Amino acid sequence: MSGNVAPTAAQAEWLASGLSPMAASLRGSSILVIAARVRELVAGGAEVCNLTIGDFDPQAYPIPTELRVGTKRAYDAGHTNYPPANGIPALRTAVAKMYERRLGITVDPANVSVASGARPLLFAAYNALVGEGDKVVYASPSWNNNHYTQIVGANAVKLPVGPEDNFFPKMEAFAPHLRDARLFFLNSPLNPSGTMIRREVLQELCATIVTENERRRAVGEKPLFLLYDQIYWMLRLGDVEHVDPIGVDPRMADYAIYVDGISKAFAATGVRVGWGVSPAPLAAAMNRLLGHVGAWAPHPEQHATAALLDDDEAVDRYLAWIRREARDRLQIIFDKVSAMADAGLPVRALAPEGAIYLSVQIDVRGWKAGDKVLQTTAEIGNYLLDEAGVAVVPFDAFGATHAQAWFRLSVGAVEREALARALDRVQAALGRLQRP
Template sequence: MALDLTPLLGPRRDDTISTMVRGLVGSEILRIAGEIREVVAQGKQVCNLTVGDFSPKEFPIPPGLSEGIATALKAGETNYPPSDGVLSLRQAVLRFYERALGLKYPLESVLIAGGARPVIYAIFRAVVDPGDMVVYPVPSWNNNHYTHMVGARHVPVVTDPEHGFMPTVEQLAPHLKEARLLCLCSPLNPTGTMISPEALRDISQRVVEENRQREAQGRKPLIVMYDQIYWTLTFGQTKHVTPLELVPELAPYTVFVDGISKAFAATGVRVGWALGPPSIISRMKDVLGHVGAWAPKAEQVAVARFLDDVPATSGFLEVMRRRVDERLVALHQGFTAMQEAGLPVRSIAPQGAIYLSARFDLIGKAGLKTNDDIRKLLLDKAGFALVPFQAFGLKEDTGWFRLSVGAVSLEEIRAALPKVEAVLRESAGK
């Protein structure tokens, strides 16, 4: 007979956990996603634009990748991988970057991990000490939580829709003198916008200038974390740029965050990587070696083979971009038509990633006081599920939301838009 421990465990006790964990805020996105699952389980039809994930039904991973994983498993690739990644994958990533981005790195500059999240955590752990200053724009994904976990000082820089929610050098400059880590991301989660080459060049040059002064003073340099996990997903005439192609002198201070999760709709395959200065990468490897946040070996072997299959990767990405873009465009055109009809909604034309930024200007109307009020209204009356920018570090109730299209069909979007319009007409008294 099993020993029932339930009576001994008692209620939750805060004195058993650390101060850091006690102050750690759980993911608002995952909380909302859980709420949506409950609503769907009750039988309600929902156009779920909340999670930054892909439905395998709508966006299956490339056949060559899934077949490669199966082949690697059958071949017995099931033991521990090297702590910095399988050699063939590290080499394939280097070839991929040289071929697609024009950036040539040495082998010591690449680190493989179980997705991009461990990479980001390792960057924070490798370069940031407690009390150091971390500068990051808001809205942005999880920089606030990683900063909290390492005990650093938060410097959130609030951006604006006029600049696509991207930071400018004028906004960042006052904080760079003291900063240890600057977090940038393009295409940006949650907004689906991209930084302009001019803005990125200005920021990169300012960081180089700052680090030249620090070197003369014997101070630690300012490191840039450049998260480009969505860089293969760009639309229209918008072109992805890296800071190093604009200002190569930034290379000793830049760590890229990347992986296959978004490019190949492979969020559950868990293969990510970092590229950067070997001095930082080697210490990140040590951090992840203790955490054990490696990508599974079979997946690494399969990704290495797939990245080197240029026709397969190029063909998949071409179709992927088109299918993501048509969903984003359908939303944007729908909101634009509503705006032109005088309804309180606007959106920013899609540029990259799988996200659309939309503002529902309903604060103060129909008794709505917060973004969460708007979110619940759209969910209850239109079956339209989305995430407020508060989930990405922005405190103000501005009416801005993230809409993610990886888990919905084009038909679901088209069916939902008239319901959203009806809610807006009712709430705005149109």
Template structure:
């Protein structure tokens, strides 16, 4: 008899996350004894700062191990509100803020609170793999707005405007961007803000890489069009807290309330212990800023080394201005990026994510959130693959 567990149409149409899939495969191969260097997942290789770890241990000892309010403990919502004001110039009151299990869940809740069947959502491409999948899950339609390596993957606001139709409801921005590392300058953000105001669009801006900028200025688009913007951020990338799963969003109060209603029916609240850890990261922002400065300097050095190394190998790679990814043109390895990533994994034992699900054909994404020794070794291994 056929299994009664027939998957829903929604589950059948959903692609698993390519970034998570490659990372899981690398971990599995490593468990089997293969000498894999993972350049796949976007995860800081630094440990969570000591003042944050200490706060989590203290929270456990103090018994903060129970359900919390759905949108987060009041102290953390106040600290997030203060952070938005201090670091981004954004005025989100504590009740215009919600805390989620990672930035990913903030995005998920926001899209489910705002989108309906047939709505169109503009997403500059290459994009992070999860944006179009989450949009499609809501029944809305993701619409890619291409950018090119030649322009450093900069968004052309006129191209964005040309993609607007009567069904367009939202633009998703991610600057600094994953996978491109592009940082959109103030004039681009101002043009997108004006477009949102003119056409009545929502801007969902994912600013999770805000602190990882090297040669550019990071500006929050919410300062230009506050009434059109929902801002998403989190603890993962800046504070090396990926496993703690703390994200947050600031936006109009009725949207935050709808996101909380969704959360109350799904995860209830982000981990109580992690919330106290994130609180320490935000309240101890001077210590945290010192940690970020050290990490940023290390990432910059690694970026410069890997970009120079890949270009010297004949794998054209633009210099990203932010985040910790490079997009290498791997057509010298194989014209198809899926094959190129497979060859790089099998023959060089380097795990990297093919550009396919980022809408980046011919390219492979490497995360340089790893040691300089690993980067040197990756370049030596790739030399053997490219020079075959």
């Protein structure tokens, strides 16, 4: 047989030796490893409650009707050719106006870049700003910075964060890197913790970035930028306000790159519309880069998204609904974990603030399952999967080597009843362990 069929192992190894060093060492998501085990168990007939997925079940979380109908209408209207490389003007204007109405900040539509989701914008921002060996500083755990820094060959500096600071780094942690970093990264609400940065923390950081840039400008050094991923900001679930760099310090307009989109707030991960807002020269560079990759958001979806963002009534109605759906489920977990803690199990959860995630600590390190002592978070995760049919992601999957048995529980693909049953199974499984 000839054609593109599976090569022998030796041939595959030799062909792979032709990969670039970056591609050869780039890892896929470690969550996919857990997903593969879940599939195996489900295929074997087990009931598995999968809390690993950072996505939405379309049956439980349909996208807004306006988006679905608007996309179809845009296809019928023939919007099927290339969109402008930086996005259609109607969508860039809709984003700018929405930020003005909902965040109270002024944005020039010319500085809005549209792409097929938030990922290409993160990729473009990293590639536009960070050269080989440049220092990039981000919190650990956080989502995918380990991969993006690897792609651009950055000098990655991880700041370990924990529950005592709501999983956000304090200024003291950034301070040693202020002089020579090219990029700071923040994400709020944070994947994986579901926690949100507080105004005073962001304000202090922004003021420091501005002062540092005034110094750099005076001596002709390159500026320091803040990459701010706020993809979950419309999914704030409680009383904590969402804050953004320009909102807390208007001088940040020169130094902040926002990354955002419809994937999470409108449960539209497969629709692929994201946007960024950045200072003019950066927006232009990112647009050039994205143009060459061709990572445009689909043209009809751009029209439908523009119309949706312009429709405050539709957006508010949908957000009220999806926030309730996410919050109810997260609250079920929070209450149950709190009850388990009251019953003497070494577990705790942080109250839900935003996104579709809850941070849960399940610290049974050193406890025994039969003859086996559970030591690592991976072992604890596997125990819960095998013994309780519940799949969770350790914070290690987000680059946190120091995480003390914290896990991300995601509620985008689980119904309330299945969740309650699953948590009962977790309690029973933890109850079967022997304390050290």
